[in-house]
Amino acid sequence: MRNSHGPGRRFGALWRGASCKVRTPQFVLAAALLAVLAVFVIIPVVRIAVDTVVWQTGDVRLSRDAVPGSLTLFHWQRVFRSPLTSHLLTTPLVNSILVGVGTAALSLALGGLLAWFVVRTDMPLRRVAGTLAVVPYMIPSYTLALAWLTLFKNQRIGGTAGLFQYLTGVAPPDWVAYGLFPTVVVLALHYYPFVYLLISNALASVDTSLEESAEVLGAPRSLVLRRITLPVVLPAVLSGVILTFSRAIGAFGTPYFLGSPVRFFTLPTMIYSNIGMRFPSTANILVLVLIALSTILILASQKVVGVRRSFVTISGKGFRRKPIQLGRWKYLALAITASVVLFAALLPFIMFFWQSVMEYAGTYSFSNFTSAFWLAPAGTRLTEGEPGLLRNPEILRAAWNSVRLSAAAAFVAAVLGSLIGYAVVKGRGTLISKAIDQVSFLPYLIPSIAFGAIYLNVFIRQWGPIPSLYGTFLLLVLTCAFRNLPFAARSGVATMMQVSGELEEAAQTFGAGWFYRFRRVVFPLTLRGMIVGFSLVFMTTMRELSLIILLVTPQTRTLTTMTMRYQEQGFVQFANAITVVLVVMSVIGVWAIRKLGGQSGGY
């Protein structure tokens, strides 16, 4: 007979009235998580909001009345009611909305069409097309912008002209090369897979027996479409539109590369420019505007779809009905699908590689081939002394930074996400569990560039016991980890939901203490979910630009920020070579996640 009755533990301080509050490890964990989330999510947002109504030390150059530390509405007036309003707020806001609307419309057209072709028609090669259709999303969006420049740039910003001009001799007009139009096209080519996935899932999950029974009852095709198919697909369409809109207005890289040559500003690029010019309060106000805009949209999308926080889910059983016969048109459908995939994924990649092996940028002949940008030793004249990519210590360090940043951020996010999942599911119904659930979702409402701006503001100086983190690798890790926490936390909650509470309780009745049962039961059961969460955050961080662009210093540069630097310096070959490396890493990474994801849920 086991004899392990411990003495009754006393929890006097935690008793309130007649009800009993026991300090269980779960409760302690939940409280600790809430504290961490408060420090890294809630308080930073509140702090930058407060900062906008307080004179900052640097503000003396803005106004003679500035008394650092005292309250003022100066910054808000400057942004909202001053001669600068149009430049600072209205124009970027309108541009952002135009970019959002355009991107959403074009994504809907591309994604919806492809989804219909793949799910509902007899287009040849449907399966292959279905797989390839999501590839553009794996490639960092700003690299598409670079590819666009390579193709269409004219000599407005100096340097050599793009491939289009090389081939035709005609300089593309500015509106094709820079500004709104290319920004919309590039973002749409990047984001249409969202819409594609949502709509194709919805289309595939329409129980075709519903449609068929309506047809049997003699309903005409148009009626069936209107009364049965559309209502099922509409939520997917709406949420796809809102999702792409909110992503597009938060995008930084693409409007930066394509917009700055013609001074086309969106909110994110205006924020970047204001931080560069050291107007942090102005930037903070724009950050708040952007957060407000994005929050409204995401809440609206949740209202529309009815399900909170559904990220793109790849699920749904296929009820494949007999496909719609396209006849001769099916080759047209294939051609459209192929060209979208070609333009969005394949062509840019080929362009990057080609560009990276050119001695003189923009000269597309075999005699112009060089491997210098990949392999040249230091001191080569062509590369202005910089060694080729594979020998360049700075680039290799950036690559190493990218990898370790992604790994560290993914690790932090996955661990926190799992713990959040545990605390939320274990404490279901309690107030603290709901609070953790809600707060861990908050970063999703904050566009990347805004999140970076907030962390820059909060951690640039010492804050209580936290020393100044500016310029440290840790700050990048924290930024990427907390910005991506919603994904990891969702994955953690989903995993934990599948692990029945009784499994842990069973271990408890056998005398296992909290750490023991966490190690032997909870942790092994959630490991697969953690790995998936880790891979998600890892991949997102690998191609992250907008989030960290404000925070990197020469010591903490990553591959993505290196690309941007070389691009700015006109060293397109280097920028392109790095992009090739990034794309290859991304595709391998996504493939690995697919593998892992496919294996999970084995029990």
Place this chain on the structure above:
Amino acid sequence: MKLVDLRCVTKAFGQVVAVDRVSLSIQGGEFVALLGPSGCGKTTTLRMIAGLEVPDQGEIRLAGKGVFSAKERVVVPPQKRNVGMVFQSYALWPHMTVFQNVAFGLQVQRKPRDAIRREVRTALAYMQLEDLERRYPHELSGGQQQRVALARMIVARPAVFLMDEPLSNLDAKLRTEMRAEIKRLHRDLNATTVYVTHDQLEALTLASRIVVMKDGTIQQDAAPSTLYERPANLFVAEFVGSYPINLIEGQLVEEGGRTCFAHPEVVVPTKLSLPAACGEVVLAIRPEDVVLVQDAVPPPAEEGGPLPATVKAVFPAGRETTAHVDVGGRTWTIICPKGTAVEVGERVDLFLPSARILLYRRDTGELVDEGSSDT
């Protein structure tokens, strides 16, 4: 020795009081079934014994030691209570083999490796699982999973076995088989067992004592035979029994110096020695206790009756025939002995033997018993 002792234990979830001032003492070696419909608080009671729920009020003692006391502010967590539990879902750890599942409890106790192996093998052999020790739970049938859950519990030698609806996920045939298995386990190990079920047949066949619960309170705490023969109130009378108990409303009156149940159509003498006019009551009688009399047969001498009835449906089932009859608008179920030939539409007489009837107060639903006559 009182192995499990609950005193005035109360637990509420928000506004809903799941368990309301429950007191319960269980002696070593008893097999106690907590029986009741879903939501009656039986599982919550079990989980409070295990420590998986913390009560709001009251006191719980296990083997004489206080494991919970609201007054003394004592809460002993489950891992220190020395109880074993079988969950409704079995809660086998999916990432561990059968062997690892069963060994877990011994590993927690830090037993030496070969002792663990020996004891696990013994337990697996006892549950007839020898060949399955390398399998994972998802590779087992429902019945085998149940056996693993039982083996896992017994190997840790807990002071009390707690079982939460362990058979509810099995099909009817396996359920009968596992019921025998659990009975064997209890007989061999003489382990104190608390068994939660909503199936009255399971409770009647397994338990040495049954605690019927409803809305968080104990309705009756008695041996299975008492529970069946003398249900303490109308709820228990109706809940226990494979066939629904028959009810008819009337008054208690004095007639010819005896206390009788009076109904416009029938007068049944009772064994009660009460002053008359005890008031409105409900007479209850088990289907097998009603005597059905057809015209040809002369009425038995001293039984209550005849109560006229019309046959509505007949269900011959070999060993016995069940009939539904209409008694003044109420449907009664009657089990007739083998060979009884009744037909639908036939008018019959029912006799209600005084020794077999149960009387309940109409206002409270409580059993009217000898000696409880003062009101």
